[in-house]
Every structure is written in structure tokens, then in C-alpha cells.
Amino acid sequence: MSGIAYLNGQWMALEEAKVSVEDRGFQFADGVYEAIRTYGGRPFAVDRHLARLSRSLDGIELAWPVASEELAGLIEEAARRSPFSESFIYLQITRGVAPRRKEYPPGGAATLVVTVRKLEMPPAEICERGASIITVEDLRWGRCDLKTTQLLPNLLAANRAYRAGAFEAAFIGPGGDVRECCSANLFVVLGGEIRTPPRGPHILPGITRELVLELAPAVGLRAGEYPLSRAELGQAEEVFLTGTSLGILPVTRVDGLPVGKGRPGPIALQLAGQFEEQFVRRKDPQKS
Amino acid sequence: MSGIAYLNGQWMALEEAKVSVEDRGFQFADGVYEAIRTYGGRPFAVDRHLARLSRSLDGIELAWPVASEELAGLIEEAARRSPFSESFIYLQITRGVAPRRKEYPPGGAATLVVTVRKLEMPPAEICERGASIITVEDLRWGRCDLKTTQLLPNLLAANRAYRAGAFEAAFIGPGGDVRECCSANLFVVLGGEIRTPPRGPHILPGITRELVLELAPAVGLRAGEYPLSRAELGQAEEVFLTGTSLGILPVTRVDGLPVGKGRPGPIALQLAGQFEEQFVRRKDPQKS
Secondary structure, X not given: OOOEEEEOOEEEEHHHOEEEOXXXXXXXXXXXXXXXXXXXXXXXXXXXXXXXXXXXXXXXXOOOOOOHHHHHXXXXXXXXXXXXXXXXXXXXXXXXXXXOOOOOOOOOOOEEEEXXXXXXXXXXXXXXXOEEEEEEEOOOOOOOOOOEOOOHHHHHHHHHHHHOOOOEEEEEOOOOEEEEEOOOEEEEEEOOEEEEOOOOOOOOOOHHHHHHHHHHHHOOOOEEEOOOEHHHHHHOOEEEEEEOOOEEEEEEEEOOEEOOOOOOOHHHHHHHHHHXXXXXXXXXXXXX | OOOEEEEOOEEEEHHHOEEEOOEHHHHHOOEEEEEXXXXXXXXXXXXXXXXXXXXXXXXXXXXXXXXHHHHHHHHHHHHHHOOOOOEEEEEEEEOOEOOOOOOOOOOOOOEEEEEXXXXXXXXXXXXXXXXXXXXXXXXOOOOOOOOEOOOHHHHHHHHHHHHOOOOEEEEEOXXXXXXXXXXXXXXXXXXXXXXXXXXXXXXXOOHHHHHHHHHHHHOOOOEEEOOOXXXXXXXXXXXXXXXXXXXXXXXXXXXXXXXXXXXXXXXXXXXXXXXXXXXXXXXXXXXX
16 A cells, blocks of 8 residues: 545545646645654654644645644544554645636635655665765745745756765755755754754745754754855765754765765764654654 | 546546646646647647747656647647637646655656636736736746746735736846746837847746747837846836737736826737737638
């Protein structure tokens, strides 16, 4: 079984979940999404994902299709119904089905889809040896802080990375500022301090990013949000990525050049251990 | 009947045409489209639309789902099957159905959808009195020359225009340059010369735009591509929009202020007349 899906009120096999070709999600990318993983079969950090979803919905002027509490219940149900030991729970909300016009459909019923697939982790070799990334020009739109389905430039950049034998691509702004990767936030260690670019229209506020910023000072590490130049990325003692499926993933090569000694760095490894300790093994992880 | 659709080899009622929630068009906006209108029941300028589609497919690294000639045949068939006197033929190609990963699916079969709806024209009042437009910041991605389904910023801007009682919104770049509207190219008349912003990554090369640039000198009007500032837009003797469904539509108000005398201008009206004469009433319009 490839997975299960919930579509506008009904659970079904993933293969059976279909939307109209006039769904605005299909024709216009008129929608937002969240991707939640389970730890020990329980959905992780649901409150934080729903808070971000709320910001994304506001940002595209779309109402909640069901109450936030009901959606939280659906995510719990998705995890209960999942046939997999660990699941990737994907949630997409679009402005629904309507004749193709730019006007928001009057009183339009949104489309709500939840899919559940087996969680896929990065290949073990990459987790052990660290990932390689490339840098690319950021061609994305001006509201990447919203988690919308406008992901084509992310796909183009990610596939450029894959062709170059790399795991991810980091977007560089027109001023030379490093932003984030296609599906992950980016951190560096500079002068012993953990740094990530500040929140703004070109940065998705990742849940794992947020947890790392909260966790670091609690375990005696200095951490902060600072603009990051391409030059600083090249000088960093460590580089690592954060993301829901990735957790904390060390980067050991940027545009073909080694980061530090070319091995996963001690601060990233300490953080990954602490992250597991703090959030993953807790009894009630989604309240974190 | 709301319309008909062709989906991956079969014709059906529009309501029956459905794609998987794992179609990459739905989850990632990983696709391109074209919209063709008929004149006298025959699809207009098909060769030009297919040439643009070819550039869009190249730009997103997607192969033709069927040969170009076969697609031309499908468009002709769509017009023949249409129950409407004039049709809006919409064509969308996505990178197909695959488990949600950024990698292009290996050997993936694209999704090809054609829908046929009744052609909708702008309201008669707007055609007669001219349209009102607003200007908005351009938040779109850096490859608007490709006709992709990443249309969310266009929707947000268009709906801002509707709320302001306007018909369209013109995108202004960070340097103050006027680009185009949500679903139309923009022209001005300045010093008696017809001007439109030059082709580039922020301008969709519209078919009607191209035809106007070709037609103008043939009827003794000066026309050219020049960068256009917001200030020049305010000083223009005339402003008009071009688009497949719009044809040539005069603009009589920009951000609440009248253009020229606040009535459709003589050059726009002359062009619209010539356009009809030249392309619409010809026996073989799609060869134009």
C-alpha cells in the first residue's frame, strides 16, 4: 500500500484521491500546505504546524476549511490510521473547485486533502558523512514565508543539485545573501556561534529551525538570527540543514569545497543529539 | 453543460475530469499552460501558442507529452467538439503523478489536460468606457516569461484590484518599472508612439502583444519595446491592455486618475479595428 488519503470528508486509498482539473490548486497553485512527521507513531509539533498554517492561510486570504481543532483531530486520526511505523502526513488546502477565473469564488468551498505516506529519511550515507549542497540564484516569489504550493523554482533548483551530485541547493538573493534551501532551512557555525538568516519574506519559518534556536541556548550554545553572506557561508566552521524529515543534517561540502574539515561538525552533532533527547524521546512530543 | 475536457487520452464532461492529489501540478505547480480562443469557432493563432508552449516546456525541463502536431490536432478537435459558438480552450501539461519528492519522476508520464468552456469577454461596459487598473508591487517569481501555473501572486493582485473596483492590476518592479498585468500585457501611447515593456524574465510574451507590435507599423503607427516607468504610465496619452480573451482593451483610469481625457484613446480604437480586420475576419486566422 502506497498510503491513505482524506479528501473533503472521506478516507480512502491514496490512489483513489482525485480532484477536479478545475481545482484552483491545480490550475493556479492557489493553496497552502504543511508536512508533519511522526515520532513513535505520534504526529510531532502539531500546534506549531497549525500556527504556521494559520499564517499561510491569512497570507493568501483563505479561510480555515474546518476549525483548527478539527484539523488537529484529523492529523491525529491520520497517524492512527497509518499502516506505517513512521509517517509523513501531508496536508494541503486549496481555494476549491471553480470555473477558471482569477476572482476568488464566492462562498467557495475549499479543498482539504490529507495524505499519509511512509516517512522517508535522507540516505544513511548522507546522514553519516554529511550532505553536499550547491548555491543557486533565488528566483522564487516574494512571499516565501508562506508555505504555498508555488514550488516550481524549488523543483528546478533541487534537480540542478541532483544533477550536480548534491543533496540540496541554497538560494542566494540578489544582494548575495544566503537564504535557505529548497526544502530545508540553513544554519552555519561562525566563531563558535550558531547562525541562521533572520525571518523575513524570503525565509520559510521552519519548525525545526525554531526548535533549534530555542534549544541551543538551553544547552549552553550561542545562537542567533543574522544575515548571512555567500562569503561567510564559505568561511563557516560548520554548516547544517534543518527540516521536518531531515531533523538536523550536517553539510560537509558547499559548491564542491569542504566545510571545515569536511566532516560533520561537533556542534551539529551535539544539537542533533540534544534534539533527539529533548523532543523525540519525550512522552508528549507534539506539545513541545 | 459547463464544458468538456480531454484528460490523458479521453474526452469527457468537464465535471468528470479529475487528477490524482499526487499530480505534481496540484502539489508543486509543476506545469505549464496555454489558453487559446476561437474566432468564428476556429482556434486562433495555434502555431504561436504552441511555439510559446515549447519555450515554457523547455524552461521547466519538461518534454512534450505528445508531438506538437498531435497537440495542434487536439486543439482543432476541441474546437470541433465544443458546444459553444466561441470557446476558451485551456491546455495544461504537468510533470504527472508521482510520490511527493522534488526529484523529477524517472520516465514519468506527463499529465495532459485540455478543457473547453464558453468564451467569456470583459463586461460590455468596460469595453465601451475603458478599464480601470491599479498598480501593485511585483512579487512574482523571476521567470514570468514562462507560462507556468505559479499564479498565486497574480490572483492576490487581481483580487486586490477587484476589491478596489478595478479591472486589473499592473505589476511594478523594485526599480519602479512597469511590467504587465495579472492576465494581460500593458501598452501606452507616449508622444504618439505605441510602447510596451521589452521582453525579459518579468514579461509574458503575449500573442496579442506580439500581433499588435507587428500590426502597428503595417498600418502606419510607430510602435516599439521600451522600459516604462511608473511616472511615464501616469503621463501616457493612452493606455491599453492586450490578451487572448481581451483583444485590445483601452484603460481609462490608473490608480484612480484618468488617462488622457478619461475616454478610450483613438490609437487603441484604431488598433482594435485593424486587429479585427486583419486577423479576426480572415479566412484562415490561425496561420496569422
